[in-house]
Amino acid sequence: MAFQETQSADVSSDTLLEIYRRAELVHQADAKFRSMIGGGELAIVYYSPRGQEVVSASMMAALNQDDYLVTIYRGIHDQLAKGIPIKDLWAEFAGKATGTCKGKGGPMHITHPETGVMVTTGIVGSGLPIANGLALASQLEKDGRVTVCCFGDGASNIGAFHEALNMAQIWKLPVIFLCQNNLYGEHTAMADSTGSETIAQRADSYGMKGVRVNGNNAAEMYAAAKTAVDRARAGEGPTLIEAMTFRFNGHILGDDSHYIPKDEMREAKAADPVPILRQSLLDLQVSEEALAEIQAGIAAKVEEAAKFALDSPYPDVSENLKDVLDVEIAA
């Protein structure tokens, strides 16, 4: 059947370094968001991607800036790895006029077409049919773009997943369905909600290529991503990638993960993908200094973004009359 393990291909250290840059950016941004929320500087529902950084960093490193991304509420790892300006993102999380969406969308609805971040949805599964539409446009335009659609393991049980994968395959759309399998949907374990052993095997139901990879291994994840991107660009159609990963901070910030066996959590954290990737770079003779410099640069950017967000003004209430329709609504 279509399901297969990809071999961890050898990936250049430059690529791994690029992946690390993106993963570390997500890593530090997430830490800052959590401290600001904990400290009361931000009052938002926050879906931490901590633990899933390498999945996105590897996937997005295989894309061009003008490729499209559709993602979900748990999305800063995808958005930042795709290249969205961190200041605009932060300001949107803070509901400020300087945010990507003028504060009107908020954390769950980040959009930034310049970097290909087309849709962020809060409705489980609904990004997949929309991703098909972006890919359909690319197919018609012959612009060579690829659309990546991120979603979770739980989303693979909802109807939109089924309809979208079937349509993508029969139309051979240049789309990649990236299931970030962190083994839980809210408080329900995958095994309790999902009839199949893997998500990847569901590709068979559509005659689609499906692969399951260790998403926390940058080389393996990047290889799978690159293969899927190349196939899509070559007109060979969609791929379903099931990237195995884990989330360290529960569903939303404040979730105590009571439903996750202690050992499972401990083992997952022991296999934290970010330090592992950092170590692998050191093993590849990248110097401690070089990595420390990258981290310092990111730290500065993150601080600057956070300050920018806090210092920015709130939108004017007249915004409630704009962007509802093409013409402004009469007050």
Place this chain on the structure above:
Amino acid sequence: MAFQETQSADVSSDTLLEIYRRAELVHQADAKFRSMIGGGELAIVYYSPRGQEVVSASMMAALNQDDYLVTIYRGIHDQLAKGIPIKDLWAEFAGKATGTCKGKGGPMHITHPETGVMVTTGIVGSGLPIANGLALASQLEKDGRVTVCCFGDGASNIGAFHEALNMAQIWKLPVIFLCQNNLYGEHTAMADSTGSETIAQRADSYGMKGVRVNGNNAAEMYAAAKTAVDRARAGEGPTLIEAMTFRFNGHILGDDSHYIPKDEMREAKAADPVPILRQSLLDLQVSEEALAEIQAGIAAKVEEAAKFALDSPYPDVSENLKDVLDVEIAA
């Protein structure tokens, strides 16, 4: 994988005769409906099951009267084979007060709990989640009942199919999903709308047992049905049966089947399941007289039902105030 061909088991000639009785009833009822519509005695949208009689007759012969059935607009083969009173069915098609639903539901919404006909829906795919609920009730009641849910090949591409099969499997519900694969959904060939080669293989996506059988072969179809019913009653969970068949009169009456290659239609009609089943009974030494007698008896019943429907009165308009809520609506 779960998908497998069932062997055409040897089925007793009594069972085959019982299947023939049901198939011939559907066969004659369908002919009469078409002649009445053609003759202007009935003005309805009609979805002929001609060609699919043996699928239903074999499936329902494996059930008890109190087992549940959920079916679709193309449903008289399922309903009649399940044992619904033909007079009540006919009167409902004619919109009469004596119909199963007092004329309020009509051909697309036949219900008759006494014979287990619980829901007939006109919305593609939506019967599957409801069938789960009936099966859930049986599981909780431990009443040993089985629910059969009939749908088409085209319905296997809609979201409700996916959600329902997954839930049925993780809850091990006593439900049988009977996909009557007549190779077309309205005017679209299965190959043009469906990513997988078979519907049965989609059972793998749920860890469910899936089988593809020649639904037009009574012995093979009955064996698959019986196996699935036994599994369900034994608490072994759901089965997806893909019964290969064909529809001879297009999607709705009047459809010229222009989208079906001439040869395909010719071959399908050459393999008309009803005469084949009749011949196989003769080969089993059932006498021509016995079969002719069965046919004559059915012909009388069908004529009687048609007459009953035409002679029955229309419902009183006060019915529009009843059954909307539990209490009557004030005029």
Place this chain on the structure above:
Amino acid sequence: MSTTTLQKEITFGQAYNMAMDEAMASDPSVILLGEDVADPQGGGVFKASLGLSKKYGTDRVRSTPIAEQAIMGAAIGASLVGYRPIAEIMLMNFITVAMDQVVNHAAKLRFMSGGQTTVPITIRTVTGAGRGFGGQHSDMLEAWFAHVPGMKVVAASNPADAKGLLLSCIEDDNPCLFIELTATYAMKGPAPEPGYRVPLGKAAIAREGSDVTIIAYSRAAMDAIQVADKLAEEGISVEVVDLRTIAPFDAETVLNSVAKTRRAIVAHEAVKEFGVGAEISSRIHEELFSDLRSPVLRVGSRYAPVPFSPVLEQDWMTTADKIEASVRQAISK
């Protein structure tokens, strides 16, 4: 009639076909997605897209699987990057499986993105009672979409408007829901000039009158015109306002008419309770309370699912007779 001379009359069905044809001819970004819409599948079950895939290719006119969420999502996604997709939802009751895509996404993405992305799609769907299609194939659900900020809801009462409104929907930069009726698909009316457009958001005065205004749309507007012509013979002067765009509706035209006649009736085929008529009636009372000679009345179908039996269906639905009766009631006060 020779193919070169223009038809004098066209059906609603032809109007839909001509509008899509003209739109696809003039704008390569217009595509059509729906079940059986391409010619190999018959050009749509109602034949609205007959010939279009032959002309524009099956890349632009695509038959889809039976998967309304996928159809709607594909239309939305393509519209975010420059396309103007037409999504055909065969019957309005089937849009219930795609409500998330329409309501949470199509209607909101412009606002939630702060105007960075837009969703210029047209959803074409067919519905309406009177044909014995029963409870799941006849509902008029326009009130739901009218209540959703960010969408336009449109329905025509004659073939010329049907063509002009559909073209305007396709060219509009907002998501539009365009409602067609099974019962009127084959009805004829005068053909419009090529390139004819009906602006969205503008109602039509279908009949001028001074005693009472009937505000209606779609089939109820056709009935209202009948009623107006009949009552004219009795010397009762009825003005008919055909909304054409149901939401956001043309309050100015409605209010000007009622300010003149000082009596109004709102009529539609949808169930009366919590229907479109309630919004229009409330608006009129809010703005013209002291001018009104009698309260605005509403005519809508009964509070029940659409029944199958023809006698029940007729009793259930809004008809010219019921509209006429409420006109007489209004002017009696």
Place this chain on the structure above:
Amino acid sequence: MSTTTLQKEITFGQAYNMAMDEAMASDPSVILLGEDVADPQGGGVFKASLGLSKKYGTDRVRSTPIAEQAIMGAAIGASLVGYRPIAEIMLMNFITVAMDQVVNHAAKLRFMSGGQTTVPITIRTVTGAGRGFGGQHSDMLEAWFAHVPGMKVVAASNPADAKGLLLSCIEDDNPCLFIELTATYAMKGPAPEPGYRVPLGKAAIAREGSDVTIIAYSRAAMDAIQVADKLAEEGISVEVVDLRTIAPFDAETVLNSVAKTRRAIVAHEAVKEFGVGAEISSRIHEELFSDLRSPVLRVGSRYAPVPFSPVLEQDWMTTADKIEASVRQAISK
């Protein structure tokens, strides 16, 4: 407080929990289906079902996959053969993926079957703005369901009613949609007596008054009471009618109140245009036109998706201040 003495105050969340607990204790046919509702998954994301699966087993309290069509279908199917399922749809915007099951099936099967089958289900769902959940997690969509014949739509404005109404929904033989609010989940109010019921279809006079009637429900009813109490100090006598059952609504109580005060305002958090307020306003005008001293006014949220930014969200939504302003406008006439 000792476990034997009754609590004097409970939150809305506790009210939902107590109602389901009492219903499941007294009737084995009551079951609960929803995402994360069982205790191993935390007893629901809002903890409404905390402890229920421990008490009644995970057979009756079932955590489901993320599949609202499957949840709704399972509830409908079981209800056809004697069960009284409660289907929890975590947030109201998610019901958009299950509209077919609710509208084409739950609401219609009784009628379409000629009364042979019934669908005694209760759909519990949470929503509402004011918490910064943004455009896809805050919508008040009750008007859609009110427009669908065959369903009841219910919302409470205090914990006692919440418990009494939810019990009545579970025991009712029709499909009921019970709307909860994120914003009020933790709010407290007096605890009702055990076994307390609030009949469906009966509004409450939350405040008696003579100058003007505010008709509201859910949070807007809480705001209306505040406004009434505040204006009382100024000598303005405001009557507050809390609908409790939004559809079919208690026209008798509404009309009797307005017949007395001769001025009315309808207020709700949902978007004003084509909202529930339009139906109530129209009905009042139709029945009491000549008695009214001024037109019925409506207060609803802005015609826009729910914005995220707190300043925009506050400007967007219905508030006590906006209700107060329209009361002053009404009595100024």
